[in-house]
Amino acid sequence: MALPSAAQIIVSIIPIVGIVMAGVIAFFYLLWSHREKVRLIERGLYEASRIDLDTFCLLAGLLLLSVGAVLSILFIVIEGASYALLGGLLPFAAGISLLLFFMLRRNRDGA
Numbered sequence: 001m002a003l004p005s006a007a008q009i010i011v012s013i014i015p016i017v018g019i020v021m022a023g024v025i026a027f028f029y030l031l032w033s034h035r036e037k038v039r040l041i042e043r044g045l046y047e048a049s050r051i052d053l054d055t056f057c058l059l060a061g062l063l064l065l066s067v068g069a070v071l072s073i074l075f076i077v078i079e080g081a082s083y084a085l086l087g088g089l090l091p092f093a094a095g096i097s098l099l100l101f102f103m104l105r106r107n108r109d110g111a
Helices: 006-043 053-079 083-109
Strands: none
Touching (some): 053 083
């Protein structure tokens, strides 16, 4: 059994260091963002951002529907009806679900 060379060890450590550094950066971003929001709330200057659920559902639904349709057609052409087709049908179904939610919400709100 030969011991790994120094180059192999360094190459295997690089991704680990990258993941750890990304985790540290994400942690401090969340920490400083939280502290900023707390200070804004204490001063009465904080305004919560409103998420437009209708626009999000419409955009995400259209994107997922189109990506799922293209992938489904591609997989049918390449491999026929096989388990690979699920890779296109899952985003297709998610897109249809989001568009249905968008339409139901619009009808409920009377817009």
